[in-house]
Amino acid sequence: MIASSEVIEGVALAFLGRTGESEEAEWLVRTVVSLVVLPGANANSERSMLRRFVAPALGLASRDRSLRSELS
Numbered sequence: 226m227i228a229s230s231e232v233i234e235g236v237a238l239a240f241l242g243r244t245g246e247s248e249e250a251e252w253l254v255r256t257v258v259s260l261v262v263l264p265g266a267n268a269n270s271e272r273s274m275l276r277r278f279v280a281p282a283l284g285l286a287s288r289d290r291s292l293r294s295e296l297s
Contacts, residue, residue, distance in 0.1 A: 241283065253283070 237250035256279060265271040 233254055234247055234250045237253045238247070241249060241253065260271070260274075265274055
């Protein structure tokens with residue numbers, strides 16, 4: 226369902242600020258769903274995983290200081 230929904234893909238691409246990179250959008254949606262279904266042990270664990278793995282993969286850690294402050 227996630228991979229076949231043009232709406233979900235469109236929202237993810239809009240969040241990424243890109244167009245046409247559907248594989249990246251699918252990865253983002255799958256990551257978010259995975260974190261919702263299988264959350265970390267606690268809030269600190271979630272922040273650590275987002276900071277270490279998700280933000281750098283999206284290229285946001287160095288571009289967006291507000292995101293970094295929200296994750297800390």
